[in-house]
Amino acid sequence: MPYNRNMPTNSSAKVPTKQTLVMIHGFRGTHHGLLLIANHLKGHRLAIPDLPGFGKGAAMKTYDLDNYVLWLHRYIKALQLKEPPILLGHSFGSIICAAYAEKYPKTIKRLILVNPIGAPALEGPKRMMTKLAILYYNIGAKLPEKSAQKWLSAQAIVKVMSVTMAKTHDKQLRAYIHHQHRQHFSRFRSAQSVLEGFKVSVTRTVREFAPNISTPTLLIAGSLDDITPLGDQYALVKKFPKATLRVINDVGHLTHYETPEQVAKYVQAFIKSV
Numbered sequence: 001m002p003y004n005r006n007m008p009t010n011s012s013a014k015v016p017t018k019q020t021l022v023m024i025h026g027f028r029g030t031h032h033g034l035l036l037i038a039n040h041l042k043g044h045r046l047a048i049p050d051l052p053g054f055g056k057g058a059a060m061k062t063y064d065l066d067n068y069v070l071w072l073h074r075y076i077k078a079l080q081l082k083e084p085p086i087l088l089g090h091s092f093g094s095i096i097c098a099a100y101a102e103k104y105p106k107t108i109k110r111l112i113l114v115n116p117i118g119a120p121a122l123e124g125p126k127r128m129m130t131k132l133a134i135l136y137y138n139i140g141a142k143l144p145e146k147s148a149q150k151w152l153s154a155q156a157i158v159k160v161m162s163v164t165m166a167k168t169h170d171k172q173l174r175a176y177i178h179h180q181h182r183q184h185f186s187r188f189r190s191a192q193s194v195l196e197g198f199k200v201s202v203t204r205t206v207r208e209f210a211p212n213i214s215t216p217t218l219l220i221a222g223s224l225d226d227i228t229p230l231g232d233q234y235a236l237v238k239k240f241p242k243a244t245l246r247v248i249n250d251v252g253h254l255t256h257y258e259t260p261e262q263v264a265k266y267v268q269a270f271i272k273s274v
Contacts, residue, residue: 019086030187054188069100
């Protein structure tokens with residue numbers, strides 16, 4: 001189920017005056033991945049849905065970027081807010097949120113992109129790994145559904161991805177991250193949803209939408225991020241008409257797990273500054 005803190009539960013409920021943040025998780029994740037950040041955000045209403053095709057998210061005919069953006073538009077409208085929310089996206093969610101901000105700028109007040117995907121994965125330092133991953137997901141899509149679920153949920157593969165992305169040296173935190181990935185990384189609806197979602201994540205980027213985003217924007221990046229290296233993040237922020245970049249040192253792509261308190265501090269400072 002989506003995580004909603006202090007959100008109205010029906011259309012007749014009185015809407016509080018707190019600012020609303022809509023938070024969109026990354027690829028193969030669910031709303032659980034953003035809960036640590038949510039726990040450090042005080043004084044806001046939070047809405048954290050599961051994306052279509054993941055967790056308990058809705059089904060879509062095709063899991064392409066246009067349909068994700070359309071789903072997000074309908075989701076925000078369904079909240080029946082009195083004023084536009086702040087939109088936050090992590091990783092894969094940053095692509096969806098950037099595309100949304102370009103298409104529906106008047107429906108959001110601010111845009112926050114955490115570990116944004118700023119360069120195509122097929123062009124970056126991990127391009128060979130990306131090509132292997134595409135092959136992996138393509139094989140899964142061709143298998144019968146039960147076999148595909150086992151293939152795509154293989155714990156050895158999940159562990160490799162988790163170990164590769166985690167940068168912390170804290171043994172307890174690393175164990176927590178691996179546990180979270182084991183629990184939630186394979187909660188996708190079908191082989192189709194995970195394959196098509198992955199293709200969006202490696203072929204589309206925030207960079208293509210940035211020049212047309214008029215909404216004040218905050219980028220939060222990890223200095224050790226392997227998905228979009230820091231140099232590409234500095235190049236990305238320059239493409240926005242109005243954006244700021246904040247860097248968290250000694251962390252990679254998993255700022256939502258490794259440094260959630262610092263992410264929340266940057267988010268709240270940005271909200272107060274504009």
